[in-house]
Amino acid sequence: MKAFEPKIVAFCCHYCALAAADVAGKMGFQIPSNIRIIRVLCTGKVEVLHILKAFEAGADGVVVIGCKFGECYFKEGNFRAAKKVERVQSLIEEVGLEGERVKFDFVPGPGAKKFAAILSDMTEKVKSMGPNPLGQ
Amino acid sequence: MIVAERKPFSEILSMVENYSKIIVLGCGSCVTICMAGGEEEVKILASQLRLAFKKDKKNVEVEEFMALRQCDDEFMDDPVLIEKVQAADVVISMACGVGVQHATAFFNRVITDSPTRIVPALNTTFMGANIGVGVWEERCVGCGDCVLEKTGGICPVTRCAKSLLNGPCGGSSNGSCEINKDTECAWHLIVERLKALDELDRIKPVEMYKDWRPSHDGGPRKIVREDMRL
Numbered sequence: 461m462k463a464f465e466p467k468i469v470a471f472c473c474h475y476c477a478l479a480a481a482d483v484a485g486k487m488g489f490q491i492p493s494n495i496r497i498i499r500v501l502c503t504g505k506v507e508v509l510h511i512l513k514a515f516e517a518g519a520d521g522v523v524v525i526g527c528k529f530g531e532c533y534f535k536e537g538n539f540r541a542a543k544k545v546e547r548v549q550s551l552i553e554e555v556g557l558e559g560e561r562v563k564f565d566f567v568p569g570p571g572a573k574k575f576a577a578i579l580s581d582m583t584e585k586v587k588s589m590g591p592n593p594l595g596q
Numbered sequence: 597m598i599v600a601e602r603k604p605f606s607e608i609l610s611m612v613e614n615y616s617k618i619i620v621l622g623c624g625s626c627v628t629i630c631m632a633g634g635e636e637e638v639k640i641l642a643s644q645l646r647l648a649f650k651k652d653k654k655n656v657e658v659e660e661f662m663a664l665r666q667c668d669d670e671f672m673d674d675p676v677l678i679e680k681v682q683a684a685d686v687v688i689s690m691a692c693g694v695g696v697q698h699a700t701a702f703f704n705r706v707i708t709d710s711p712t713r714i715v716p717a718l719n720t721t722f723m724g725a726n727i728g729v730g731v732w733e734e735r736c737v738g739c740g741d742c743v744l745e746k747t748g749g750i751c752p753v754t755r756c757a758k759s760l761l762n763g764p765c766g767g768s769s770n771g772s773c774e775i776n777k778d779t780e781c782a783w784h785l786i787v788e789r790l791k792a793l794d795e796l797d798r799i800k801p802v803e804m805y806k807d808w809r810p811s812h813d814g815g816p817r818k819i820v821r822e823d824m825r826l
Contacts, residue, residue, distance in 0.1 A: 507636075508636075508640060509636065509639050509640060509643065512640065512643040512644070512647070513643065515647060516643055516646055516647060516650075551605075551640065551644055552647070554604070554605035554606065554644060555605065555644050555647045555648040555651060556648065556651050557647070557651070593651050594647060594650040594651050
């Protein structure tokens with residue numbers, strides 16, 4: 461049987477996470493191939509519904525990666541994103557999915573190593589939880 | 597506005613789990629403003645339902661629709677909406693209790709071949725104001741006999757825990773009500789406001805007991821404006 465490779469959607473802030481992704485590639489850090497990166501101008505723009513739609517479409521996990529608290533280019537976008545992620549956790553728990561399938565994290569602009577680590581950790585965590593039981 | 601909040605998902609799911617064609621119908625008025633039953637909330641509930649049904653391997657169709665105001669025929673009389681409701685097994689109304697009841701009456705009047713089943717997704721809580729981002733507080737109980745001109749625009753019927761009409765009780769402490777430190781004493785607010793207006797005399801006359809007959813009593817209240825009727 462083919463090993464389970466989780467599909468993970470990563471909403472990445474243009475100003476930090478995406479820059480980190482770019483540097484990570486250049487520095488040769490391994491980013492799991494199962495990650496689908498979606499660039500957003502600010503994580504504050506990621507709506508609850510965007511994350512729910514990712515699960516509806518069969519994502520096994522979602523990670524929202526923004527700037528460190530206090531360093532958001534738009535001042536408070538990352539605080540908003542963290543709150544929305546918390547809300548999604550409770551919404552998906554209500555339907556019987558594990559809340560840990562979605563998380564918020566942050567990287568500093570040049571944090572290529574941390575960026576790769578966040579995605580690897582999420583991949584491992586979702587692997588341990590198994591596929592999205594919605595059975596896409 | 598009418599303020600409502602969504603019922604727990606498990607309760608909503610239990611109302612509709614035996615049906616295979618569901619419409620989630622939002623309302624574009626009060627419950628949109630209080631972020632309980634507007635377009636965004638309709639999409640979130642529909643998405644949750646799709647996820648829950650998919651998880652249980654049930655083939656259920658969940659559609660989303662908005663009515664600008666579910667408590668008014670004019671805004672419900674949309675041929676596309678009526679056609680969709682006709683084809684559905686159940687409609688989850690995300691309006692307040694008024695909207696749910698009006699939608700039930702409306703659809704059962706215009707769709708005559710089969711009865712329409714409407715279930716509520718919200719608990720209607722109170723008539724209130726948005727006092728901060730994400731915070732609403734009750735401001736009117738609809739007693740039917742407004743006293744705001746005597747009390748500086750602060751309603752003692754709604755905001756005093758005892759609905760007192762002749763000043764505060766002994767539980768008023770430093771401007772807070774004894775039921776909860778975060779609840780302001782309505783009579784403290786009234787006295788301060790009237791002092792600022794230099795109109796403290798307004799509350800000198802003793803108010804007699806309140807006539808509650810114009811309030812909710814003896815069935816639903818009704819207003820008929822003959823000048824508006826043909």
